[in-house]
Amino acid sequence: MxxxxxxxxxxxxxxxxxxxxxxxxxxxxxxxxxxxxxxxxxxxxxxxxxxxxxxxxxxxxxxxxxxxxxxxxxxxxxxxxxxxxxxxxxxxxxxxxxxxxxxxxxxxxxxxxxxxxxxxxxxxxxxxxxxxxxxxxxxxxxxxxxxxxxxxxxxxxxxxxxxxxxxxxxxxxxxxxxxxxxxxxxxxxxxxxxKGSVRWQLEVQGVPAHTSKPYLGVNAITGMAKIVLAIDKLNAVLAKQDDPLVGPPAITVSLIEGGIELTTVPPVCRIWIDRRLKPGDSPQQAIQEVEDIVNTFRSGEDQIRVCSLLPAWEDPAxxxxxxxxxxxxxxxxxxxxxxxxxxxxxxxxxxxxxxxxxxxxxxxxxxxxxxxxxxxxxxxxxxxxxxxxxxxxxxxxxxxx
Structure with a gap:
C-alpha cells in the first residue's frame, strides 16, 4: 500500500x-x-x-x-x-x-x-x-x-x-x-x-415608379415584408422541434437591402436567411420549407416575383x-x-x-x-x-x- x-x-x-x-x-x-x-x-x-x-x-x-x-x-x-x-x-x-x-x-x-x-x-x-x-x-x-x-x-x-x-x-x-x-x-x-447551418438569399423583383404615383409601380420591399413575416411564423414552428443535445432548429432573416433612392418605388429587395440545423436536418429540406412559403406568394393574390439565389452555403450538422x-x-x-x-x-x-x-x-x-x-x-x-x-x-x- x-x-x-x-x-x-x-x-x-x-x-x-x-x-x-x-x-x-x-x-x-x-x-x-x-x-x-x-x-x-x-x-x-x-x-x-x-x-x-x-x-x-x-x-x-x-x-x-x-x-x-x-x-x-x-x-x-x-x-x-x-x-x-x-x-x-x-x-x-x-x-x-x-x-x-x-x-x-x-x-x-x-x-x-x-x-x-x-x-x-x-x-x-x-x-x-x-x-x-x-x-x-x-x-x-x-x-x-x-x-x-x-x-x-x-x-x-x-x-x-x-x-x-x-x-x-x-x-x-x-x-x-x-x-x-x-x-x-x-x-x-x-x-x-x-448545429449546422444553411444560408442563402431571397430576392423580390418589383417595378420602379415615382413615389408621387406609387400605384404605377410594384414595391419590392412591401412584398418582401410579407415574406419576412411568414418566415418568422416558420421559426415558431421550428422552435417546437427540440433536440435533446443542441436544442431546436431556427431561422433568422439576418440582412436586408432594397431600393435605389428616396423618391423611387423600390424595384428590388434582398434578404439573407440563416437557417440553423439540428443533427439529421437536411439543408435541401430546409431550403424547400422556405420555397413552400414563397410559392404561396408567387401564386397568391399578391403575385410577388420572388426567387431564391442559389447555391446556398451549406454546413450540415x-x-x-x-x-x-x-x-x-x-x-x-x-x-x-x-x-x-x-x-x-x-x-x-x-x-x-x-x-x-x-x-x-x-x-x-x-x-x-x-x-x-x-x-x-x-x-x-x-x-x-x-x-x-x-x-x-x-x-x-x-x-x-
Missing amino acids: AVHIRKAAAKLKRYHHFMSSIRAPLVKMLQDLIKIESINPSLAATGSGEQGVALFLEQYCKEKGLPYEFQEVADGRANFVTWRTGRDPDKRVLFVAHMDTVPIDKWETDPFSGEEHSGRVHGRGSCDDKASLAAMLTALSTLGDSQPATTIVVVASIDEEFRKIGARAIAQSGVTYDAAVVGEPTDLELVVAH PNSAEGTKIAEVASRACANVAGTGKYIGAPWGTDASQLSLAGIPCVVIGPGSVDQAHTSNEFVDIEQTVKAVEIYRQIMIEYEP
Missing part, C-alpha cells in the same frame, strides 16, 4: 511540475499569436488573413523539430499541418483549430496586445481560436518519449469564420482520419454534437459522436484534468460540419467561453488553456482505434 501511495504521489508531483513548466511558454505563444492580426479577409476588406499565423507556426515547428507542410487551399491561403508519427502510421487522429478571426469593432484597448492580467489573456482571437491552437501545438511538442498509437495530425485551418473552406479541403484531401478533436471555446466541456471511441477517450481526459467530460451539445457550428462529410467522428473541446467569442472584450482563462494542453495530450496518447 505504501509503495502505491508513493508512486501515486510521485506521479502527481510530475504532473504538477509539467503543468507549471508549460505555463509561461504557452502564455507567450498565445500572446504572440494574438499580436498577429489574422482577420478573415472575406469578412473585412482590410483583414490580413491567416498567412502571418502560418509563418509563425512554421518557425515554431522548426524550433521544436516537428515536421510540417502547407496545404494550399485558395487565393494564397493555406492550412498549416504538422504531425507526430504513431506506432501505426496508417491510422490518424486529427486535431484542428482555426487561424482566422472575426473583425474588430468598438474595442477600447488594443485588440492585438495579448495583454495578460487577472489570470486572463485578452485580445481578438484569444479564445476563438488561438488558445486552442496554442494548446494543441504545445501538446504535440511535449509528447516526449510517449509514442501515440496513431499518427497525430494537428492542422491550423483557414476560413472557419466564413465558409470553412480550410476544413473542406481537409475532408476532401484523400487523407483518412479515424477521429477528430476540434478546438473551440467550450470551457473544457465535451461537445459531441452541434455533424452526427453526434455519442458511442464513438473518440468521445469515450475525450470524456476520460476531460474528467481527469478538468472535472468535466459530460456529453453536451452546442447551438453554434465548427469545422466539424465539413469534416463530418468525410465520415470523421468529431468532438469539440477547448479553453475559454463562447460568450467571449466575437466580443469587444475577448479573453481566455490561462488555467483553462494550461489544462487544455493536458487534455489534448491525454487524448493523443490514449486513443487507440
